[in-house]
Amino acid sequence: MDALSELIDTQxxxxxxxxxITAGDDWGWWSTETPGAAFHAVTSGTVWIAPEGGDPVQLLPGDLLLLPSGGAHALASDPHALSRTSPKRSDDPAMVADGTVRMGRSPARTHILCAHFTHDPITSAPLLAALPPVLLLRGHGDDQGLAETVRLVGRELAAPRPGSPVVLARLVDVLLIQALRAWLESEDERTASPLHAVRDPAVSTAMALIDAAPGDAWTVTSLAREAAVSRATLARRFPAVVGETPAAYLTRRRLDLAARRLRDTDDTLEAIAQHVGYTSVYAFSRAFRRERGVAPGRFRAAARAGILAS
Structure with missing residues (x-):
C-alpha cells in the first residue's frame, strides 16, 4: 500500500x-462549523463561498472547495447575497421530497454537492491538518480527473437510481484523494507533513514499513537498509519530509494503534504492550502517559465513555 493510501486507511x-443543494437566484446560506473538513463540489451553475474571516471565491462547474478545519462559511448566489449572509442572517432552506435542499428563486441554476470528511479521533496527528485553511481546486484544465468525477456526481444527482447514495458517498472519497494528489503536485513542501512522503520513495518506504509492522524493533539503520539508502540519508530526509524523526513517527504510530486497541478491544495492557513493541507494561504505560497525558487504563475508560483524552 502506498503512503497516501496508508495514511487515509490508518487514520x-x-x-x-x-x-x-439545488439553487436559483438571490440566496445566501450560513454553514456553521462542522466536526470534520467541509467540502463543496459544483456540478452546474456557480456559487460564491466565503470562509469566516476569509476572502470570497466563486466556484464554477467542476470546481471543488475543501475547508480542512471545517470552519464556518457562507454560500450564496452572488457577491451581494454573500455580503448580507452571516450567522445572524441566513436564508431558510426548503427540503424537497427527494432529500435535496432548495435555495433561492426559481428556476434552478446551480447544483452543489456538500459533504464533510471525518477521521478517527484516536489519531494523534490528523491527516488533513497539513492542508491550507482553504483548498480551492479548479475543474477546468485539470489533469487529476476532478472534472470527470464531478460530472459523475452531477449525473447521479440529476437522475437518482437505486444505490445512488452509496455511489455518491464513494465518489466523495474519490474526490478527496484527487484533491490531495492535486495539492501535493502543486505544493512546494515548505511545511513538513507525512503527506509529502508520497513524493519521496525512501521516506515513503520507511513509513510503509513502520505502518505495516509498528511492533517491530525498527531503527534508522534497519529502515534505511530496507529503503536502499544510507542511514545518514534517511536520518536527514525523513524529518525534513515528515516533520519528525523515524523514532518519533514509530512511537506515535505505536501509541495510536495502542489507543485504538484500548478503545475497541478488551485486550489486557500486557497484550497491547507486546503487540505494539514494548517489552513491559511499565515501559508502555510510561510512554503512553507521556504522549497522551493519561494512563492507559483511564484512557480506555474515557474513550469508551466518548470522552477522549487530548
Whole structure:
C-alpha cells in the first residue's frame, strides 16, 4: 500500500454525504462549523463561498472547495447575497421530497454537492491538518480527473437510481484523494507533513514499513537498509519530509494503534504492550502517559465513555 493510501486507511478518513443543494437566484446560506473538513463540489451553475474571516471565491462547474478545519462559511448566489449572509442572517432552506435542499428563486441554476470528511479521533496527528485553511481546486484544465468525477456526481444527482447514495458517498472519497494528489503536485513542501512522503520513495518506504509492522524493533539503520539508502540519508530526509524523526513517527504510530486497541478491544495492557513493541507494561504505560497525558487504563475508560483524552 502506498503512503497516501496508508495514511487515509490508518487514520480512518471517511467522506460523509451532506446536503445536495439545488439553487436559483438571490440566496445566501450560513454553514456553521462542522466536526470534520467541509467540502463543496459544483456540478452546474456557480456559487460564491466565503470562509469566516476569509476572502470570497466563486466556484464554477467542476470546481471543488475543501475547508480542512471545517470552519464556518457562507454560500450564496452572488457577491451581494454573500455580503448580507452571516450567522445572524441566513436564508431558510426548503427540503424537497427527494432529500435535496432548495435555495433561492426559481428556476434552478446551480447544483452543489456538500459533504464533510471525518477521521478517527484516536489519531494523534490528523491527516488533513497539513492542508491550507482553504483548498480551492479548479475543474477546468485539470489533469487529476476532478472534472470527470464531478460530472459523475452531477449525473447521479440529476437522475437518482437505486444505490445512488452509496455511489455518491464513494465518489466523495474519490474526490478527496484527487484533491490531495492535486495539492501535493502543486505544493512546494515548505511545511513538513507525512503527506509529502508520497513524493519521496525512501521516506515513503520507511513509513510503509513502520505502518505495516509498528511492533517491530525498527531503527534508522534497519529502515534505511530496507529503503536502499544510507542511514545518514534517511536520518536527514525523513524529518525534513515528515516533520519528525523515524523514532518519533514509530512511537506515535505505536501509541495510536495502542489507543485504538484500548478503545475497541478488551485486550489486557500486557497484550497491547507486546503487540505494539514494548517489552513491559511499565515501559508502555510510561510512554503512553507521556504522549497522551493519561494512563492507559483511564484512557480506555474515557474513550469508551466518548470522552477522549487530548
Amino acid at each position: 480512518g478518513v471517511r467522506g460523509v454525504l451532506g446536503a445536495l
